Amino acid sequence: MSAHVAQGAIAASAVTASTTAARPRLRVVYAWELRKLQAQKRTYIGFGCALLVPLIFIVSLLADDSGPTGVPFGDYVRESGLAIPLVGLYFGAFWFFPLVTALVAGDIVANEDNHGTLKTILTRSVERWQVFVAKALAAFTYAFAALAIFVGSGLVIGGMLWGFDPLVSLSGSVISLERSLLLVGGTTLVYFVPTLAVASIALLLSTLTRNSAAAVVATLMASLIMQLLGMVSALDAIEPYLLPEQFNAWQGLLRDPIDWAPVIRAVWVSALFALPGLFWGFAAFIRRDVTGG
Secondary structure, eight states, X not given: OOHHHHHHHHHHHHHHHHTTSSOOOHHHHXXXXXXXXXXXXXXXXXXXXXXXXXXXXXXXXXXOSOOOOSSTTGGGTTTXXXXXXXXXXXHHTTTHHHHHHHHHHTTTTHHHHXXXXXXXXXXXXXXXXXXXXXXXXXXXXXXXXXXXXXXXXXXXXXXXXXXXXXXXXXXXXXXXXXXXXXXXXXXXXXXXXHHHHHHHHHHHHHHHHOOHXXXXXXXXXXXXXXXXXXXXXXXXXXXXXXXXXXXXXXXGGGSXXXXXXXXXXXXXXXHXXXXXXXXXXXXXXHXXXXXXX
């Protein structure tokens, strides 16, 4: 049985079982969506890439005495394993995390459109708003899991090779080991904020286009276009408010004292990108013509 058929069977059997009882709660529908993600190959492709990229970076450091220059913490990758995930996050913002996030978020609605399983779900006892919200939460959960794998693998393997020595902040002061670990965790959470916005855009495109490939490619292209706009000197005034720039907000946590301004800006700028996409996608999903798929 293919993964797509298996997903449909999971959804259909779960929903059918609930028809004799009260309508399932949101957490039940969310659990169904997570189970469907577990049956998809692209979920594991994303997780695999999140694990592989830090390994490739670490192997490159072992094979060559040189290292990344001109990037935050690039000079400390051989002094502390704590610097490994931070450098990885800096480079991952260019294309890697938008792609990994869109890989699932851009597919989560369109996949079921293409294989007819969405029609089955929407004609059963599940409310449409429950399905959309559950799919959004599942996409966000996947994105956070991929981010945690990326940071965790770089941190553990980097620490095993170069130790868990305290970080040197971007202001030049030494941070204690305990605080360094807390700040790496905080960095992951701050980085997740614009990742949510990317996932929301991909979810919107997945709903509107009903085509997984189109949604994934369009999400990645939107991210790359915004990065190019940020490189145009004539547009310097808008650069701080472009979504890719918010992936660098974590650097404010690694200053002494902490610079909260970029973190706060990342929250509201990311919300400006995420919320319209979620509302638009929600409205389109609620009005969807079930008979047409």
